[in-house]
Amino acid sequence: MTESTAPQSEHRTVLLRGGEVHSPADPFATAMVVEKGHVAWVGSEGAADAFAAGVDEVIDLEGALVTPAFTDAHVHTTATGLALTGLDLSGAASLAEADALVREYAAARPGDRVLIGHGWDASRWPERRPPRRADLDEATGGRPLYLTRIDVHSAVVTTALLDLVPGVRSMSGFRDGEPLTGDAHHAVRAAAYAGLAPLQRTEAQRAALRHAASLGVGTVHECGGPDISSEDDFTGLLKLAADEPGPRVVGYWADLDVERARALGALGAAGDLFVDGSLGSHTACLHEPYADAAHNGTARLDTAAVAEHVIACTEAGLQAGFHAIGDAAVTSVAEGMKAAAEKLGLSRVRAARHRVEHAEMLTPETIAAFVEFGLTASVQPAFDAAWGGEAGMYAERLGAARARTLNPYAALLRAGVPLAFGSDSPVTPLDPWGTVRAAAFHRTPEHRVSARAAFTAHTRGGWRAVGRDDAGVLVPGAPADYAVWRTDELVVQAPDDRVARWSTDPRSGTPGLPDLTPGTELPECLRTVVRGRTVFATPNG
Structure with a gap:
């Protein structure tokens, strides 16, 4: 993964024990060893005794839950x-x-x-x-x-x-x-x-990263661009993340000038490269007019422009990515990807792992295109929580029938589309557990996914979206980016509101997560660690 030049990893060896470690390597793990910024071992409390004498620090978790740190895949820092x-x-x-x-x-x-x-x-x-x-x-x-x-x-x-x-x-x-x-x-x-003074801008960036760390977020994908912020803002943020301990920052620069994006240190000429606008502002581009306005929104890039950009990024070894919310905008992206694949070959386009941000108004045809071209859907479940439902803003803009089709996470997962969850902060707040809850309890029941799938999309999914398949999970060899949580009993939650009967049965072999049923209290972050370094801790963390 290309990111801001990272602060050095912590070289001390730490044993965490006496808690619950969310790891597919051992669904019953209660201990973990971190060494040189990576996970070295996960396992049982009894086996942890063998490591106790050879570590620099032992942390008693006192029953706390350890999970991979969250990745917020779309932030304006x-x-x-x-x-x-x-x-x-x-x-x-x-x-x-x-x-x-x-x-x-x-x-x-x-x-x-x-x-x-x-x-x-x-x-x-x-x-x-x-x-x-x-x-x-x-x-x-x-x-x-x-x-x-x-x-x-x-x-x-x-x-x-x-x-x-x-x-x-x-x-x-x-x-x-x-x-x-x-x-x-x-x-x-x-x-x-x-008009912002440089110090004012830097202090705002520090405040955002501190806040992210306090919520268990270990990585943010910064979505900058010439229509969004400034080059100084973007490069200043990458430098800040390189110089000071805190969440990782992966930069995307939304510019048709691919070489400029590369020169600024961006992983891709991607992010909020606008194909359209938003539903709330009546600027998302639709096939049919808005229910409350006599127009179809605004198209900012057409199919030819999308194809040209995908070709340029693929040939340059960068990710392409587009902001597309309305169904007409998503269709333009799909058709542009098809044109690029016809020129470059499907395998090259798929291997580049291009992205689409938001992707709210999807059809079976555009979902199939996401699968065909290997696109990652970088989506924000809190949008549905804020504006979905029969009486929400989406229904006002589109009518209830069209509004019910928005943000079909279950259909995307069934089709095999990679999901990466984010907030689009400050559009909706940084709130990772709230985001997982919003996906698991989508206002349209048929779009709900399991809490486990949502959690994966908000942890491992963000790493996969930047080309890293070895991270976002607590297994030996993975980066030691993790968070420690105070929470109640762990369960396995199904996408139809049920807590599965086998959720507490050890024979299931499924790592549990906090109960996210609406109305329950969300977990409290006690500590956030990035590259083995603590970047946030409460007095009791």
Whole structure:
């Protein structure tokens, strides 16, 4: 796996014992030895005695659960840090409450050149409309403000920020009085992020990585790009991850310029390379019009452009990847992959392990294309938890029948499509166990998967998505990226809400996981270890 130049692995030898170790090598393991940043052994408590005298440290787990660390396969790290440390409107219950939060934040940050916030969602507010520019001008005292919708595909801004971007009022996506989308949105986002002081940006990145570590996340896939952040933001994050202990950072740069992506240290010219937009902002590209708007969304790359990019990436030895949410956008990706395979050969395209981010509106035909071309589906189960269901935003945008087809994880797994789970943070929060729960208890029952399959997609799946089949699992020789959890009794959960009768029967030989039934308490992270180094620990961890 290509990643930021990593901090050195911990060379001490550590024995963990007296807990539950989630390992396919031994489903009843209660102990583990870590040496030189890798798992050296897993096994029983009795066998652990043979190692006790030869290790540098013995950790008594006191019944805690040890699992592979999670991988979040789609993160915007700086934006996540800014939401954690700054103006976050995701909890605002009304437009009036959002306005009050903007005023409070602006008053508290008199020295910021540009105010940046995130998370408004008018579909949840009784007013059913986004903030107006004139109101934001007044709330901020006329200062530049960039405020993204929860899906980050549209934004409202103040007049002062518009004035920093010459020509923005004539760009596509600018409609006076409405949230910015398309080119206008990308232009003001670039201006807003350019206004961040370098120290402010670095502190936001540190905050995001610390938060990820506190949740048992050992690796994040950073999805940057010229329409999303900046080259300095991207390379600065990779350097930060190289210089300081913390989660691994694998970088994707969403650019049609393949050599530029390589020069920046990206694993792929991939991630949020937009084929379309989002459902919430009415910019996902659909075959049929929206239920609540008389258009089909926005196409940003066509089949020919997809094919050209896949060919260029494959020949350069990089991953290609695309943001595609609407069914028409996913079809464009499938048809572009087919054209690339006809030129390069199917085996070369499959071997490159190209990716599709989000892939929400799928059909049997596009699922078959994912299988044929070896595509990884990098998906976000929390989207369904937030916007699915009969009365959710998806149903509002598409109608209930189409909304029920979204995010068909069970169909993808049955077909053999590799899944990698992520959050798209800050679109939805970093919350790995919540993500596993969202997939296991999908709002549409036929799309549910077992907790075990969901857990695999959020651990091993993220490693496989970057070309590593030897990691994300606690077996001898694997990287020592793991998390320690305080949790209740372990069970084996089926995808139909049942806890299997054989879940606590040792004859099953199946490693258990925490009970994730909605309403139960999620596990508490006590310690996160990356490359054998502790990057987070509670006082009792």
